[in-house]
Amino acid sequence: MTDSKEAMSPSTDYTAQEIIVVAGAKVLEDDKIVFVGTGLPMVASLLAKRTHAPGLIPVFEAGAVGPPLRHGLPTSVGDSKTFTGASYVKGLNAAFELTQRGFADFGFIGGAEVDMFGNLNSTMIGDFPDGYQKPKVRLPGSGGASDMAASCERTILIVPHDKKKFNRKLNYITSPGHLDGTPDARYKAGMQGKGPYRLISTKGIFDFDEKTRRMRILYTFPGETIESIQAETGFELLVAPNVSEFAVPTVEEIRLIREEIDPAGVFVKRAAK
Amino acid sequence: MENSEKMFWTGLSPDEAREALVNKDKSMRDKQMTLKEAVSRFIKDGDNIGIGGFVNIRQPIAITHEMVRHGFKDLTLSFQSAGMAPDILGGAMMVRPEHFSIKRIELAYWAHEAYGLSPVWRYLAERALVEFEDWSNYNMSARFKAGAMGLPFIPTRGPLGGDIVKTSRTKVMDCPFTGRRIALLPASNPNVAILHVQAADMYGNCIIRGTDATCPELAMASAHTIVTCEQLVSHELVVSQPKDVMIPFAAVDAVVKVPFGAYPGACRRHYYFNGDHIREFHSLVAPVCKGGSMDGLKAWYDKHIFGVKEFEDYIEMFQSRQLIADQAAESFNCERLA
Numbered sequence A: 001m002t003d004s005k006e007a008m009s010p011s012t013d014y015t016a017q018e019i020i021v022v023a024g025a026k027v028l029e030d031d032k033i034v035f036v037g038t039g040l041p042m043v044a045s046l047l048a049k050r051t052h053a054p055g056l057i058p059v060f061e062a063g064a065v066g067p068p069l070r071h072g073l074p075t076s077v078g079d080s081k082t083f084t085g086a087s088y089v090k091g092l093n094a095a096f097e098l099t100q101r102g103f104a105d106f107g108f109i110g111g112a113e114v115d116m117f118g119n120l121n122s123t124m125i126g127d128f129p130d131g132y133q134k135p136k137v138r139l140p141g142s143g144g145a146s147d148m149a150a151s152c153e154r155t156i157l158i159v160p161h162d163k164k165k166f167n168r169k170l171n172y173i174t175s176p177g178h179l180d181g182t183p184d185a186r187y188k189a190g191m192q193g194k195g196p197y198r199l200i201s202t203k204g205i206f207d208f209d210e211k212t213r214r215m216r217i218l219y220t221f222p223g224e225t226i227e228s229i230q231a232e233t234g235f236e237l238l239v240a241p242n243v244s245e246f247a248v249p250t251v252e253e254i255r256l257i258r259e260e261i262d263p264a265g266v267f268v269k270r271a272a273k
Numbered sequence B: 001m002e003n004s005e006k007m008f009w010t011g012l013s014p015d016e017a018r019e020a021l022v023n024k025d026k027s028m029r030d031k032q033m034t035l036k037e038a039v040s041r042f043i044k045d046g047d048n049i050g051i052g053g054f055v056n057i058r059q060p061i062a063i064t065h066e067m068v069r070h071g072f073k074d075l076t077l078s079f080q081s082a083g084m085a086p087d088i089l090g091g092a093m094m095v096r097p098e099h100f101s102i103k104r105i106e107l108a109y110w111a112h113e114a115y116g117l118s119p120v121w122r123y124l125a126e127r128a129l130v131e132f133e134d135w136s137n138y139n140m141s142a143r144f145k146a147g148a149m150g151l152p153f154i155p156t157r158g159p160l161g162g163d164i165v166k167t168s169r170t171k172v173m174d175c176p177f178t179g180r181r182i183a184l185l186p187a188s189n190p191n192v193a194i195l196h197v198q199a200a201d202m203y204g205n206c207i208i209r210g211t212d213a214t215c216p217e218l219a220m221a222s223a224h225t226i227v228t229c230e231q232l233v234s235h236e237l238v239v240s241q242p243k244d245v246m247i248p249f250a251a252v253d254a255v256v257k258v259p260f261g262a263y264p265g266a267c268r269r270h271y272y273f274n275g276d277h278i279r280e281f282h283s284l285v286a287p288v289c290k291g292g293s294m295d296g297l298k299a300w301y302d303k304h305i306f307g308v309k310e311f312e313d314y315i316e317m318f319q320s321r322q323l324i325a326d327q328a329a330e331s332f333n334c335e336r337l338a
Helices: A016-027 A040-050 A092-101 A145-151 A226-231 A251-261 B002-006 B014-022 B035-042 B061-070 B084-095 B119-126 B137-149 B215-221 B235-239 B275-289 B295-306 B311-316 B320-334
Strands: A033-036 A057-060 A106-110 A154-158 A196-200 A204-208 A215-220 A238-245 B048-051 B075-078 B102-107 B131-134 B153-156 B171-174 B181-186 B192-200 B224-232 B245-247 B254-257
Touching: A016 A040, A016 A154, A016 A196, A016 A251, A033 A040, A040 A057, A040 A106, A040 A154, A040 A251, A057 A092, A092 A145, A092 B137, A106 A145, A145 B137, A215 A226, B035 B061, B035 B224, B035 B254, B061 B084, B061 B192, B061 B224, B061 B295, B061 B311, B075 B084, B084 B102, B084 B119, B084 B275, B084 B295, B119 B275, B137 B153, B137 B181, B137 B215, B192 B215, B192 B245, B215 B224, B215 B245, B275 B295
Parallel strands: A033 A057, A033 A106, A106 A154, A154 A196, A215 A238, B048 B075, B048 B192, B075 B102, B102 B131, B192 B224, B224 B254
Antiparallel strands: A196 A204, A204 A215, B153 B181, B171 B181
């Protein structure tokens, strides 16, 4: 066990995925319910539970509510590991009904591309609508993402930063965010919840401007600047009044991810040595 | 009125689904039979097949193997999230399209979470070999639920605001009570539900552990239901905790005991994923997507499905050491003594 001073010191070898996980964990609040999708959101939720949010309650879309997750990282949102010790165990309808009802404070969603209003695509790349039945690249499809987008109170988006992924216009809107950014657009569309709250990329953390609902730089990750982030974004980003640099993950946070939460590297890939 | 003229049903219409159930033999009789008999008796060409489980959990893999051996044409597949079950069916269409074909897929997600995308889905979609209709997990689950409730549609928030509304049969209307926009989704009443569960009695009363997925809704919505189970147990044991019965006998037409019936996917209390086998299957499909040879995939089907009599022969090809390890991993997940 490292001593506490060293544990709290900045990590010198964290990866892009690891800082996403640390940022995702920090956005979550204690004693809230978080609807957890597959992949990095699971790791982020577990890290939050191990650090500042021990009372965080994960809900998995296959129907498990509040499992202690003592048996390692689930490889699926319907994994047996999400059911052992859970407080409430049902199926998909129950999980989405409780979300639609308003029990999910946070939801994590991802996608292959995102626009400035936090709309996401995880369905297809190609010519839409004419080429819908013959996409250039067929992606898996919504899964539960579009339901979380329509019904979680606040959503946290995770998208690796890349000019090809941050686009002015999406090929297909799978999971709607702030739609076209007009006031009350979500309400008028019949949706619930406040929509995209934060976006975490490999370059920083973003929020959405209250007036225009456009994506706005809130924190730059170490090594990035407003300019370097803008250069890799396919639309104009807004900049929050007091942008600051996000703290380098601590040795202890990285140790928790590597040694305790995802030791097999199921979702957080190991850096090449 | 204009709306209803444009509407079409891909399984049974709500009225047909009602009629099918009215005419069904609901007696509490012994429904045990072989998988071969169940598949040939209840599935026909052109049917809409509702696939149970969730991604690679409790998917009806043994049933899909038997369907491939039998051969069917122009099936519609309906599921929320699935992995190996549509992979097995879709892969069969890749290697022997004259023997097995899928016409249409109604789905929320076809991939493998930690085990990656499905190259089978990419192959079929990107070459326009099947038609498809995207929904979300809740959309498909709610559609099965509407079918199970005997209703023609169900209101949800799910697809509002996005393009799923444009590429599906969703109707968006103003709610007559609140005046706000609401989505209406058509019920799904498949011809046949294919399900794998932990335990059943010979009448078809089913016990499910871990996620229910949408198996109870699917069984209640479909005209026929084929169930495979890890354990066939006495009726007395099943009804000793009657609230544990997730699917009632009257909804079930065939009960077949098939240990490892969801393998290489997972089945709570019985076995965890065999991710290596899932990846191995994909490694044979991926080159075909890039225009390479179909030989490796053909050889896989010949060895594991066409060349064997039944699913048990496929399971026998795995080393017992592997099967025991997958069982042990699941015991650990369940935190229980043997």
